[in-house]
Amino acid sequence: MKLIVAEKRSVAQSIAKFLGRSYKSQKLYGVSVYRFNYGGGEAVAIGLSGHIMDFDFAARQNVWTWLPPEELFNATPILVLRGETLKYVKALKSLATKADEVYLALDADVEGEAIAYETALVVKMVNPRARLYRVRFNAVTYKEIVSAFQKPTYIDLKKVEKVFTRMQVDLTLGAVFTRFLTLTVRNSLNKGQFLSYGPCQTPVLGIVVTRELQRRNFKPEKYYVIKAVVEIGSSKVEMSADAKFKTKGEAEAIAATIKRGVVKIAVYKPHYVEPPEPLETVELERRASRWLGINSKKTLDIAEELYRAGYISYPRTETTIYPPTLDLKEVLEELTAGEHGPYALELLRKGFKPTRGDSDDGAHPPIYPTKGATRAEIFKVFGKAGGHAWAVYDLVVRHFLATLSPPALVEKQKIVVSFGKIELSAEGQRTIDEGYWRIYPWERQPEKPLPRVAPGEPARAVEIRVVERETEPPPQMTESELLALMKKYGIGTDATMQDHIYTNIKRGYVKLVKGKCIPTALGISLATSLFQYAPELIEPTVRAKIEKSLNSIVKDGVSPAKLIAEIKLEFSKYYQNLKAKREEIKKALETALYSIQQQSRG
DNA sequence: GCAAGGTC
Incomplete structure (x- = not known):
């Protein structure tokens, strides 16, 4: 057999x-x-x-209080069958x-x-x-x-070695530093609570905390801009100067010179807005977080269920190119049975051309719908979760249809009027053809048309104002932006990125409020201690470095044992740095833990 | 009780 x-x-x-x-x-x-x-x-x-196997430490090494955490640097994890x-x-x-x-x-x-x-x-x-x-x-x-x-x-044994090395390295580093942090403040923790470290979760925390501290330390500065309504022929246009002035006086002096001018530039040029590339996991999560208000973990959970129920293709993919073997016409025909049927029929009738990204993970196609469905059908199948299931399904279908649709066509407009000492300008846009926006409303761009004028036309400024403004801190980190940064730094994989955000939430380091990632006092305290005493553990580039050295097993035939020894040696130095500052770290973490306990009581 | 990576 x-x-x-x-x-x-x-x-x-x-x-x-x-x-x-x-x-x-x-x-x-x-x-x-x-x-x-x-x-x-x-x-x-x-x-x-x-996986059916995993690495673990021997039983006696798993008694946290018995074994000093650093002893795990001398232990070798063993391969065991997974209970689950x-x-x-x-x-x-x-x-x-x-x-x-x-x-x-x-x-x-x-x-x-x-x-x-x-x-x-x-x-x-x-x-x-x-x-x-x-x-x-x-x-x-x-x-x-x-x-x-x-x-x-x-x-290919080299690839196996790479994965088994990653498993051992991640387990060892995770266990050593998690136990160290937890034992450092064990008297201040609730029952079952622990403070974790991980080569993916901790850099994610670092990114979130860095942004929050930038915001807190930001000193706003005042500046002044000049605005005016400008009459050109029979039209009136709201215009502004590009220049920013440090003082009100400077701005007013220039503003006083603005009276009559002449149109210097007037351009109206067509511009195509291309539809999105085929959908991969992280893009699905980012778009659902931004447009549907559904967080990345929940989105992947729902996508998994839609996949199991036969409505969408496999949701964990990094591919943004439709494979030649995927019959797009067949997919469209399938969609005619559902709520998006009329649009699918229109594409079948008019013809279509798919967009194309540049990545292929070699395992799975982009995410696309595999079955047409009505809202009522999805609600029936998913019961209580129907609302979210429909929202994610609708996004996947619309995204798929968008990738086969024509681009939107707009007219980009720009008028510049010269007033001698200064120029005022305005930018506008007019939609000529909605193209894929009809099926993908989230990317629709607003109409703000400017009048048609020509260079050389005389102009007159009325309602000239000097407006006071303030420089603004960087915005709160959105989940969508965080996912993009994780991708950029190579933290996690398409299937696990949302897990690393969620781990920070579970540990009480980060809160996710309306799509914004906000670190807690505990998260800030932990990150600050690590940035201060062992920055190598929390910098966003840590994961990529580990990943690069792991790849040398496959690429250069580096011995796993040698690599593990090197990584352990390096991280045991960071461990000693932390251990030397144990009292300082303890104090900082306990202050944060105490303030959280006070809050939950009050 | 630790991690990150598969998948459910």
Whole structure:
């Protein structure tokens, strides 16, 4: 028998569908498996739920108060089966005993390689004679799957080493510093509360706190601008000077010279506003946070459910190019059955051209709808969560339709009038063709048309004012901006970025209020201590540095043991720096913890 | 009780 192991249920089912003409689905220990005929014999496909193994410390090393945290730098984590996925392991073992060939059809990324290795270990436990092959496909399509199975290869151990090194490094650093922080203030914590450190969560906190401190330390400065209503022919235009004046006197002196002028520039030029690129996870989260008021964690949860219910494609993807194998026309035809049907029909009739981004994760297509639906249908399927489910589904559908739609066409307008000593200007815009804005209202740009005038026309300023203004602090960090910064700094992956924000919320370091990330007293205190005594732990570039050295395992053949030793040595220095300031840190954190307790009591 | 990464 041939056994095929995929990373998730949906892929196992697709493989059964593509390789067998028909298949039978069955439950084994509560896990779906798919039986079919392939190559003249029996085959069965099973989908896991991601990793089945994990690293942990030995039991006695997990007694926080018994072992000084820094001792973990001398410990070696061990590979263990995960408790949460034991039913998958049971089902896998039971199938593996009867298999003579095992095809490791995990995703074609480094994590998939590691899960393939974990699977191989389990298979070998029960059936050492089974022949193991690794198959790699870049999309779950008939063509890719069939050709992948025609040329099976072997596990790439370098990639496995990279992932296992990351697991050990993250666990060790997380455990050492989490235990240090927690034990430092243990008498001031509530039962079950702890203070965590992580190479992703902590830099995220650092970004949020840095912005908040910039705002708090900001000193506004007054400045003055000149505004006027300018008559040109029979039109009146509100105009302003680009210049900013430090004092009111300077501005008034110049303003007094403004009387009659002449139009120097008058341009009206067409400009295309292109529709968005195909949708990937983080963009979905950012747009839902900004436009729908749904936070990133919730959005990914809802998207996951929409995917499981068959309404949208796999929601964890970094790809922004529709694969050639995806039949966009078919998707449009499917959408004609739902609320966006009329627009889909219009695109089918008029023709369409998809936009294209520049990234392809090699595993999943961009997020697109897989089924047309009405609002009533979604509310029926999702019950209480119907409102949010509809909002996210509607965004995915509209985004998809937008990527196939023509650009919007606007006229960019600019008038500059010269008044001798100073120029006043105005910018405006007029919509010529709404294009994709019709289906994607969130990106619609406002109309603010200027009159048609020509260079050389005389002008006269009336209602000349000097207006007092103040420089403004940087805005509060929105969740959308934070996600963009995490992406820029390489903190987390598409599937985990929202987790790292959520961890900061769970720990009481950050609050998310109306899409804005606001650090708490505890978050500010923790971040400030780290910036002061061990900045290497909290700077936004930490994760990218670790990630880069991990890649050297795959690229340059660096030995994992050597790399782990180097990273431990480096971070044990940071640990010593923190330990030397333990009393200062304790005081700062306790002050914050105390103020929070007072607040919750009062 | 620690992390980050898969996926549910």
